[in-house]
Amino acid sequence: MTLAEVVPFPRVPQPDGSAAVLCGLGTWLPPRVVPNAEISRRLDTSDDWIRARTGIRQRHVVEPGMCTSDLAVEAGMRALKSADTDHVDAVVLATTTPDRPCPATAPDVAHRIGLDRVAAFDVNAVCTGFLYGMASGAGLIAAGVAERVLVIGADTFSTITDPDCRATAAIFGDGAGAVVLRAGSPHELGALGPFDLGSDGADADLIMVPAGGSRRRTPASDAERYFTMAGKAVFRKAIFQMAGSAQSVLRKAGLRLRDVDKFVIHQANARILNGVADMLGQPAGKFVRNIEQVGNTAAASVPLAMSSACESGELRAGQQVLLGAFGGGLTWGSTVLRWPAIEIL
Template sequence: MSTPLPSHPPPPRAAVLTGVGSCLPPTAVTNDELAERLDSSDAWIRSRTGIRRRYVASPGTATSDLAVGAGAKALKSSGTPDVDAVLLATTTPDRPCPATAPAVAARLGLTGAAAYDVSAVCTGFLYALASGAGLIAAGAADRVLVIGAETFSTLLDPDDRSTAVIFGDGAGAVVLRAGDAAEPGALGPFDLGSDGGREELITVAAGGSRQRLSGVPPATRDQYFAMEGKEVFRHAVRRMSASARSVLGRAGWRAEDVDHLVGHQANLRITHHVADAVGIPRRRCFSNIAEVGNTAAASIPLALDQAHADGVLTPGGRVLLTAFGGGLTWGSTVLTWPGPDRA
């Protein structure tokens, strides 16, 4: 009687990036156009943010419209029109209820796919990316479309110089498929975190249950996005740096192994401070904030699509992603950029 051979469990499934896409509204607003209204100047805005222009959605456009545009391009890039799940990271859904992701999925011809929104402000895309990777690892999905889309202009006080010059609208997306952890394009370990004790640093005070059940009509300023800039800067640098170092260590990478740091496009000075803290040369930071501004949850996938289109991200390049946002929330992951037939 033969002895049965020992069985070995199959290797764990990894999420592999296989398509990218983005969508910007057609209207660009330059610093000079804003400076006329805000008693500012192009030089002042660029020196403090690194931004030259940003894109703003026109009346009649919604977050879902930008999400559909980016999602369609990512699906085309991946070479297949079908996925099992659609995850939409956004702070500006089309409406409070229902979630926007199912409508986006339906418009992309993906009716029947699982679809839900992820809300983590500027860290939203990384949270959604981790969620998509988790669905694949668990066997709940073989292919996932992950979108970051925002119409952040709808949250801004147009006369607030501290925020109106920073944010823009847009969407970016990636497609993930089940694969092997050793493949190019496979997402590495994730580091995610939060600190709700500092939620007041980045807020829109009105519109939620706390304000509506207070019995007090909202003040005008409470209906707009507000941010304590200096404190946010400090926390962003500290949290993104620590998170980035964590995933590098877990991936077995050294700082000098990183070919490209693609951080949340909040402020060029924040990106450079994070690079300095982690030990990555500033020249390895990819930034498109000058052209699109801070697009919140859309910023990392927008940057990935542009860097890919510009030939900055080349096959085999080691990429570090890191973000920080309201909540407070933060997160990081790594991947080796796939070849041209995969992205």
């Protein structure tokens, strides 16, 4: 039984007022490409196994000396150019791999882009970070704190995954994606609808880096400084929570599943994408996919998927789009918008 069969869809009228409007989109991937064959030579696996289990063919990874802020700056500048603006009032950076534990990376990113003295802060909701970041940006606009906000999702998971762990080394890639949000009308193309955000800290240990924080400052072993994930449990929860969040945000927006033209959800694993589609009772073709080329890019996943789908023509102006994600924390989130006419850079 799918969620679509058991969850009703009452139409809920939405109030008029100001809205956060997506008006620019930019992305950046590090130049180095790591195909499955390179990982297979190092680990006890094969290209066929990786593709069958994850749907991934290759991923991009940073070279030594390249950090998260480098990717964030490139994506941020491209988003500003796409929006045809050189100024925003705030920068929100979603990342799990900041340049340093302290201070936040966002102020440095803002400075390097040329956005001195603007508000800038980090958000850590792992793979849901970009959705949390967009909600934060929309909140700043709704509160009158900002007219424009640059929201960036950037991660370099290759720096925290164990290169000898088949379960994580084959899945994650590095990248960055950014959007510019501006104050506008809720009736415009690109206007973000309501958000659905949630968390479950009882399952925090399912996705984590065991050591390096105040709870466990020094790793007892090398393994404790690397990212870990309980794959089977995460697989089930990711499908259930992303499908449930999609249903929730559609109810808030007064929409039904049949109203959605495209789903752009976190590219965690091809089987998870299929599972969400099945639980919602939706055809797999309505789900944007770019995981084959970039892998799981954590907080950068959703904007990278939006960009590739827009460039290919899969996303077109006026389409009803649902964005969704699931990540460590555990966290999840979603929102809806009608796709705007924007130039991707």
